[in-house]
Amino acid sequence: MTTPFDPARQQASTVCLPPGVWATVLDCLCDHFKGISREQWLDRFARGRVLDAQGQAIVAELPYRRGMRLHYFREVANEKVIPVQEEILHIDEHLVVADKPHFLPVTPTGEYVEHTLLRRLIRRLDNPHLVPLHRIDRHTAGLVLFSANPHSRSAYQRLFPERRIDKHYQAIAAALPERAFPLVHRSRLVHGEPFFRMHEVEGADNSETHACVLEKNGELWRYGLSPVTGKTHQLRVHMAALGAGICNDPFYPQLLNEQDDYAKPLKLLAQSLRFEDPLTGEMRYFESRLKLDW
Known part of the structure; x- marks a missing residue:
């Protein structure tokens, strides 16, 4: 007997059916999502993984209607297992704080759906x-803050765009004896090629990182990094621009076409978060239990 699928246990993606001349919802979805086979869609319908706007499972033969709102659940066939384990550091009515290990994505993306922190x-x-209030890269380890309550979510979400939360990272990279620390690095970051890599260009600054030296160990230093802004890969790009790409970085300063090597994680850790709780006014501080070894 097949176990009923409970949509409340996963987060659905949403699509509004585009204009066209399809006979059924199935025909439309097959044309709209060409990377998903007709057989995969039929299997999803059979298992109740395609829902209408009210959250009710629909059949593949349902007549197509322009603008129809549907929910579906992303799946990856034979999804690769990521052999790392997260740790929950804090739970209350409103927040969950987790320590994310290296290599684990925060949210479903690309080839990862079930093996994600969320x-x-x-x-x-x-x-x-649960909804993540911010993101860190798949290659980065450390703290991720989640909203656990839809009613208080917006109050915590505003902490990040309004810059009312202090984020501190640690990184291990090559020594930079020719530079004076602490320093501030500002630049304009934009998406480059391939699309997932960022690079610095001329123009008004849209990113800012404060850097200091925490520890020296021969040719390697441990840096303290505090991002003022939150651009994609900001710390990784800024360290590479300073002349000290973070150890084991597969993207910067050069793109390496290598598979994940769990013995060589990116030496970047989201180490602490500090903020004034928007509901209670108390100061909240969370610190990762993970460590970067040399």
Whole structure:
């Protein structure tokens, strides 16, 4: 007997059916998502993984209607297992704080759906309302803050765009004895080629990082990094621009076409978060239990 699928345990993607001349919803979805086979869609319909706007499972033969709003659940066939384990550091009515290991994505993306921090925590805590309040790269380890309550979510979400939260990272990279620390690095970051890599260009600054030296160990130094802005890969690009790409970085300063090597993680850690709680006014401080070794 097939176990009923409970959509409340996962987060659905949403699509509004575009204009066209399809006979059924299935025909439209097959044309719209060419990377997903007709057989995969039929299997999803059969398992109740395509829902209408009210969250009810629909059949593949449902007549097409322009603008129809549907929910579906992303799946990756034979998804690769990521052999790392997250740790939950804090839980309350409003927040969950987790320590994310290297290589684990925060949210479903590309070839990763079930093996993501978000999906793992939803299953562990039995809370389908979890939403990450910020993101860190798949290659980066450390703290990720989640909203656990839709009613208070917006208050915590505003902390990040309004820059009312202090984020501190550690990185291990080549020594920079020719530079004076602490320093501030500002630049304009834009998406480059391939699309997932960022690079610095001329123009008004849109990124800012404060850097200091925490420890020296021969040709390698441990740096303290505090991003004022939150651009994609900001710390990785800025360290490479300073002349000290972070150890084991597969993207910067050069793109390396290598598979994940769990013995050589990126030496970047989201080490601490500090903020005034928008609901209570108390100061909150969270610190990662993970460490960067030399």
